[in-house]
Amino acid sequence: MKWWGWGDPGKVFPAERTPALWPWAKHRLGIDQEELIPPVARESIRLRRPRICAGLLEKLGAVLAADQISSDDEERLLHSYGKSYPDLLRVRRGEIPFPPDLVVFPKSHGEVEAIVRAVASLEVELIPFGGGTNIVGGINPGASERTIVTLSLRRMGRLLSLDAESGLATIEAGATGPEIEESLAERGFSLGHYPDSFEYSTLGGWIATRSAGMQSDAYGRIEDLLVSVKLVTAAGTIATRTVPASSAGPDLNRLVLGSEGTFGVITEATVRVHPVPPARDVRGYLLRSFEDGVAALHEIRRSSAVPNLMRLQDANETELIFVMKTPGGGLKALLHRLFGRCLRARGYKRPSLLIVGFEGTPADVQNRRKAVRPILRRHGALPLGQRAGESWSKEKYDIPYLRDFMMDYGCMVDVAETSCTWGRVLPLYYRAVAAGELQFKSNGLKGYVSCHISHTYPTGACLYFTYASRQIPGHEIDHYYGYKRLFTRLFLHNGAALTHHHAVGLEHLPWMEEEIAPAGLDALRAVKASLDPEGIFNPGKCLPPEPVRESDARERSREWRTPSSVPSPSPQPTR
């Protein structure tokens, strides 16, 4: 991973293949004079010296080899931030006030247990770290008097066992998406979990954040795929049992799912896998409007034949996708031909692009496609064919690189995602787009707000908004949080989820009490206090700091703190 942005250090957004993009963006965002604002030079960054508490290196040295313990600046820099917009703003400027003091690389569940035991009596914080792709501040160290140790699972990526008969794989938590799929494919299996961060994010990170992938409509979210898990806590290891279903009290798997490293370290998990699907079919369609697309998705989702993948882009996002295509490229060329056939005249003036994908046996794919086709037709979906679908599939993992490209040009680009019931989808969509555009206008900016639907459920859908504008020099962070607050409050006021699959981290802390009620939050804090009485694990994330209480047992929790940049709850924007 780059220290200053997304992905492979050797790879940047392929701007040369999308010559139309930047001119379009300049026009869309009202940028007259462009100015490059690159990240600071690596050499200019000086991290504070590692603060290593007494006894720590000796204790770690007793359980880890020398090459498993690093106080190297490169490692510390790489583990200082995730990939949220404020993370990148800061790291590109070289602002790294709270790097971890040490990064450790255990190689097994047993070593993680040994580390946790070793540091138990010391003044240490432990931050579990998977791929570092978190975009809500979930792995960021904060101000602390204690030694901050980031526990990277980079060297725990093995497929430990496969039960082909039951369709179960036990995998180390540090395995990335490609590592998982490659090791399973050798045995003829697939997990089928493809979040946008797939190339870098890890099984443990997915579990810790309740991740959803592109084919979760068919295979289920990570919480549906998880059968059992090992969590190393300060109070001992919890290894849930590998059984298909149970009614032995509340499901502990579900306490681990979404715990964001605050209860302990997820080291291994047993997940449902399926044979590598022999057939695959991904196609693009154009809908006359986002509304037509939503109606089609709703009807398909409530039929008995659900595709593996449905992604519906609104007109603004469709426009971006068209612009990103090179003139010679698949989709663009196709659309040129289609436009030539008087698309506009047939009502596709501001069309919505829909990608529909199937995976499975040839018969299963064919049956489901056959069931879905008449529904799509009824809603006016114009088939763009498989090339449009494959083109989308091929390029989907390039999108995160786009933000770095835009930030190079001084743009704010971020996303806000939520889920709501079907009846709320369009009202929420209209309100969020209108509120975003109004706020851009009131800030004197030309802004861009788009939306796609990335996941559907029988009961509703996930709405994923992208918004962009020029940065406001000198006020980049505040400017960003204005929009963060706007969208988040709008979601909550419209009966939508605080977050659908990005988790809480630091960014969503201010709304957690509203989201899960004071009693609910206290119950989770009680779990934290039980499993992590010293508050060692990923302090300050997921569960907002509790008000100071008289109880001595919770004295330590007073040390939890929210970095000052996290917004406090604010009233809904005036509209």
Add this chain to the structure above:
Amino acid sequence: MKWWGWGDPGKVFPAERTPALWPWAKHRLGIDQEELIPPVARESIRLRRPRICAGLLEKLGAVLAADQISSDDEERLLHSYGKSYPDLLRVRRGEIPFPPDLVVFPKSHGEVEAIVRAVASLEVELIPFGGGTNIVGGINPGASERTIVTLSLRRMGRLLSLDAESGLATIEAGATGPEIEESLAERGFSLGHYPDSFEYSTLGGWIATRSAGMQSDAYGRIEDLLVSVKLVTAAGTIATRTVPASSAGPDLNRLVLGSEGTFGVITEATVRVHPVPPARDVRGYLLRSFEDGVAALHEIRRSSAVPNLMRLQDANETELIFVMKTPGGGLKALLHRLFGRCLRARGYKRPSLLIVGFEGTPADVQNRRKAVRPILRRHGALPLGQRAGESWSKEKYDIPYLRDFMMDYGCMVDVAETSCTWGRVLPLYYRAVAAGELQFKSNGLKGYVSCHISHTYPTGACLYFTYASRQIPGHEIDHYYGYKRLFTRLFLHNGAALTHHHAVGLEHLPWMEEEIAPAGLDALRAVKASLDPEGIFNPGKCLPPEPVRESDARERSREWRTPSSVPSPSPQPTR
């Protein structure tokens, strides 16, 4: 409900329609001389006088009408036990040492909140009570110095709202299966949750125990159907949000699911519903063996066309079902005809009965049936047609009455259910049947052990054992617990679940620490202490009493106790 047994007081097991049953049972269980052991006469039962702590009636009277508060013996008797075998043994003898002192009948979520607030400062225990069908002691009061108040949700059975577009119904927790289906059917919808206790059990009870129904393979367990829930706790109400999916921390719904009334009272829930399926198809098949049936289930489950219902009975259970049929009845007559066609000669000597059912649109039912048929054929399934399926469907809710009939004749009849991965299904089946039969033999008894598979998952299945023998006069309870321990330890030692859908209650307490690890148990105890600091709610259930600790905050929990009849963990039976 009968005070002494299952179901409608006006209804008993229709023994006159099954003349072959008792002679067969006598032979099977080695009963030479039959003796009727009926329940004691109602008039002979004297409950202890209600113990009402000072201020309680005044406080309750301020929030409830007079007809919502009962210290009547009839109500107290009905709320003294669930329907487990030891419950029935005791109640039939008139042994009711711990009746509730008071039964209250709130009519709304608001009234439940008012009750909880009203009793907060008093020496009171609250036991939430749905249909009273629990068979693990989950609603039984125990020894206590405090006033025991059973909070019955009988008067909270309304459908509160229906969102047809999103397929969501909000229903009061006291609604029974028939109440739910009837009120939904009026609006064209169905929940599709059909546990064996369907006629009496309630939505709140299903949630509290993580229930599974006969069609859960298709519609999901209650935990999959639940979208949001209201839980009234001593620390305030937790109302989770009605969103399709979320990643805002660990899922609080899943803390409520399986909490068995120990965290608070479930008052309302929003659940996924679907349009009343216009088509339905239930058929019977005969397999040459249980093993063939398991292989068929495994293959079907891992195909893309899963039936709504698959129930596979082993040879012993199939024999019982055949015996229960009247000579003129559907299945028996059919089998007579089939036997006439030399069934035995074709290898169906000790056949396994498989019921396969579909619900949905006609096209969906037809498509899935078409996909499943060749798999069944490949495994030698002999079609018995729809009459066999319908006959089974019609009579399924009569089965619970059978236990009362057998108990009248001095027989022990109980069940033990679990789930395990596919690879473990047959080994566990063989071991459990062998161990059960061996234990009967070593007790000098002729016993009956049978098994059916009631639910399947991509990863495994639920095994549901039924066992019966003569009672041992004077040792009925100990005798029973010998088998309970035998099966439970065998499940745990063979990697199977402590319980698949019956929950923990009192009966499974001794194994909870082994099931979820000490740290996991402590985490749930911490939730309990946070939501119910005074230990008011359903004390002693689900979470085994914690060892006494020095912490003052948990002083109250020392009062939790397990009735002496609950078995303590014992070593695995010698085999």
